Amino acid sequence: MEQQTQQQIEDGGNNQAAGTNNRWAPTPPQLRILKGLYYDKGFKYPTPEQIQEICLHLKQYGQIEDKNVFFWFQNLKASERQKLKEFRNVPVGGSLDLNFGSTGSTSNDRSTDRSIDLNFGSRVGYGADGSIMEQRGEYHQEIETLPLFPMHGEDILGNMKTTSEGGGGYGGGSHISLELSLNSYRDADMA
Amino acid sequence: MEQQTQQQIEDGGNNQAAGTNNRWAPTPPQLRILKGLYYDKGFKYPTPEQIQEICLHLKQYGQIEDKNVFFWFQNLKASERQKLKEFRNVPVGGSLDLNFGSTGSTSNDRSTDRSIDLNFGSRVGYGADGSIMEQRGEYHQEIETLPLFPMHGEDILGNMKTTSEGGGGYGGGSHISLELSLNSYRDADMA
DNA sequence: TGCCTATGAATGAAGG
């Protein structure tokens, strides 16, 4: 969502000096140990506990958090996988059967709406086949009769639904609402 | 693990041009409304019906499907939960700090650091209710009881733990060791 | 000096 705000998310108006380095970088010893685990021991799928353990030990070699270890493994796996994928259509042999350049690259074929496993789009199947979502329930707080979006009144934000474009004219931009009122959440508005 | 087929499932052999964006991205208005529901109203567990309703309303602001809403809530919930979990072991706060004033990474605990996911720290194995989760059994190779870092022995590399460096010897490697055994990995970094 | 690459970080999506 707020990818464009990646590191700056916490910024939120307060311009954190660019000098503060937010991004973790593995120290050589850390990197060596991580690689040792990954390549030497073939340790590619650390459990949460193991991640913590690894992180704990790596702290000797510099500041590090669990998430760094987590991301490190994730990214390494991803990059390895991607690398292999790139080499799969090597021109070995000669007959390149890459079917690129098909006609109508602009054909938006997703109109068929490939709804996968989520049956809630058609009929709520939760409970019957034990398919989807959670257990609607009793144990959460309010909201029972879902007045989420009053058809005629205000939306969750308390804005009246009028007929003036609000978001800036995205897809449809037919009926809208002036949802200018709330700013509570660090919204990281894009340009 | 057929996960790698994610977007490519329907693709088949037809290389979907990169132009067609498969992945949904919330438009700012959509995001704002979703956040409004989640944070403002504390609406965290939408039922299928509610998901449909939300989706319907969000369609005004751009293309969106039920599953997007569904996943959005799922991911945000997970994200939040894990985020809190992370606070459990914040880096050493007091005197013994690991920041050896190198790259100016004197940044202390970034509490405000919108830490992220990190699902670890939860289950995995030990079924509290007696039900031992299957989990890792035939997925990968071995490694079950993780003797990753023997408390008293050598680490993965066969180096004795001295605990004296404490990050003191950054690149210098105050602790030597016969880590010559493994060099298979491209130690690209450092320098 | 400016692009290019490697990689940390974030999140949508799927399976189980």
Added chain:
DNA sequence: CCTTCATTCATAGGCA
């Protein structure tokens, strides 16, 4: 709900 994968963004650092 948990775990993992894919994709994408952003940036540091290397090179041309």
